[in-house]
Amino acid sequence: MGKILKGATAQDTHSAILDLIRSSGTVTRVDLAERSGLTGASISRVVKQLLADGLIIETGLGDPTGGKRATLLQFNPRARHAVGISIDTPSTSYVVTDMSGRVIEQVSSRGIGRDAPATAVKRITAELEDLIVKANIEPATLIGVGVALAGRQGGGGMRLLRTDASKYAWEPFAVRDTLSAAIDHPIVVENDSTCAAIGEFWAGRIPSANDFATVYMAAGFGLGLVTNGDVYRGSSSNVGEIGHMILDVNGPHCWCGGQGCLESLAAPAAVVKRAEQDTSLVNELALRGRRTAVRSDFAKIARLAAAGDPRCVRLIEESATYLAKALLSITNLLDLDQIILAGPGFSEAGDIYVRIAGTEINRLSFVRAMHPTRVEQSKLGPSAAALGAASLVLHSQLTPHQKSTRALTS
Template identity: 80%
Template sequence: MAKILKGATAQETHSAILDLIRSSGTATRVELAQRSGLTAASISRVVKQLLADGLIVETGPGDPTGGKRATLLQFNPRARHAVGISIDTLSITYVITDMNGRVIEQLASRGIGRDTPATAIKRIVNELEDLIHKADVEPATLVGVGVALAGRQGAGESLLRSRANRYAWEPFAVMGKLSGAIEYPVVVENDSTCAAIGEFWAGRIPSVNDFATVYLAAGFGLGLVTNGDVYRGSSSNVGEIGHMVLDVKGPSCWCGGFGCLEALAAPARVVFLAGQDDGLVRDLGLHGRNSAIRADFAKIARGAVAGDQRCLALIEKSAWYLAKALLSITNLLDLSQIILAGPGFSEAGEIYARVASNELGRLSFVRAMHSTRVELSKLGPSAAALGAASLVLHSRLTPHQTSNRALTS
């Protein structure tokens, strides 16, 4: 932190100290000085301003140290609020969170299905207005709306997806429509990126801890947090782990490649393989339709957890492919923590975590120096929506760490 603050502007210093309080939960002025490398006088000036802005509060005395007990500082949770929206084919999830990332109001509604953005955004705006009214938050404290979507950033020209309406729902295609329809500042991000920043912000992970989040819904995505911000790459499209090639002679993928993780291990592949077993189809009541893939996958995952060996073999095969992808990523990036998030891990996430942990523990290049923890997200199935709200708070409250993903008014 001292290195970060060397030569920093006043705004960057305030932002960095606020982030120290976020990750600590509570901290004294003395602790902030020790962790930041700033003088006691500098910390006093920063804290005084943060108190005057209402962003932090004094909450009482800290632990006794032999002299006068220092005063604890923490976020003032009601000082700022943010909205997060996760837009998916099956459902739309809305949350309003306080500064700590705690949900104070939420709503789930039907997904976009085959709706175009022009059709669905009208409904989204109405549902958002109802949620804000229900939450009864001060309008001045609501700093923006974050939206999580699957797909690409940037003004791509070529159609990768086979269904044009899904292409229309990719983040780069939706940003302008949402910004024009919602009266608050808006940021639109990939759902895996949102899930990662949600873990960082609401999970109080310190900015010095680098980690990755794997998000599973219809496919796999990866969000990488380093130095207190998500790493986005040259066009904000980093983390397409679903299109990492694991078998050059494997099945074709919708992206145009062969043997991608998504083609080998995503819910659609698991359901396809289950469909080869007539007895399993009958026992689980699998539908086999494209519109029912997520529901069929959930049935298979529940069967695996319940001990059905046919289901367990399918889920473990999917988990093994994911583990192989994570092994390559860990060898490349030297990760010590990987978090599994998203609705795809809701039923059988423990199996995925176990298989990945075993594979990394057995084969990771750095296993003799440190382990790589693989754990399930504590944010639950709404990780993307919570992360979208966290992204707004992160952008507005700790701008010294955010890169170029600004909110659009």
């Protein structure tokens, strides 16, 4: 934190101290001075302003140390609110959170399916306004709406050419600009895996000094990387497409044009395709075999695997092994000490993925003699992307010292 504050502006200093309070849960002024490298007088000035702004509150006294007991500080969770929306093909999830990332209200509705973007946006706008009313929050405390969606992201009004309409129907659509015109709140749009990562950072109160990766599985795989207190986005906000990391040069063709990609080997569609070779399993689980049913078919297989059915265990373990190999390469490249698995794809059999990935990485990673790499499942649940989208708004607005490159659009 001291390095972050060296030569910082007043705004950055306030932002960094607020972030330190966020990650600490409760903290004293003395603790803040020690961790930030600022003087006690500087901390007092910053804390006084944050208290006046209502962003933090005093919440009791610290442990006795022989002198006057220090006052504890923490986030004022009701000071600000954010909305997160996860737009997906099977469902659309909405959450309203307070400043700590705690969910106040949430709801799910049908997904975009094959709806035209204009039709979907009209419905999303109406559902969003209903949710805000239901949450019963002061309008002035709502600082923005975050949107998580799969696929390549385009900056500003950029329109992206579609590669496979069945995968990312909204790719040619300027999502942020259209939503901004329809919704009377500041908007930020981001990749779902990036949202999941910032959700873990913000709602999980992970310190800015801790770098980690989040793997998000829905229809495919994405990776969000948090480093130095912000998500790493690459040159065009399209970082983390590990689903298209090539694991087998002679493997099956992938819709992206590659061959032997992780997605073609281990994503839900690949698992369902292998399951369809077992007629008894198809009949027992009533697998529908349609492209629109892949996610629900995969959930059935994963659920039975979690219950110990050997046929489904083999299928999920094969998928988990491919993912583990990809994460081993990522760990060797980035020297990770924490990987979090998030998203609906891990809801049913996440423990199997955690076990196999953790074992593989800690058996073979280049840095295993220096430190272990923790692999764990997200505690944010199936709404990780929506919660992350709300967290992204809070992160962008309340901790601008991280210099996030993704700005809110009014």
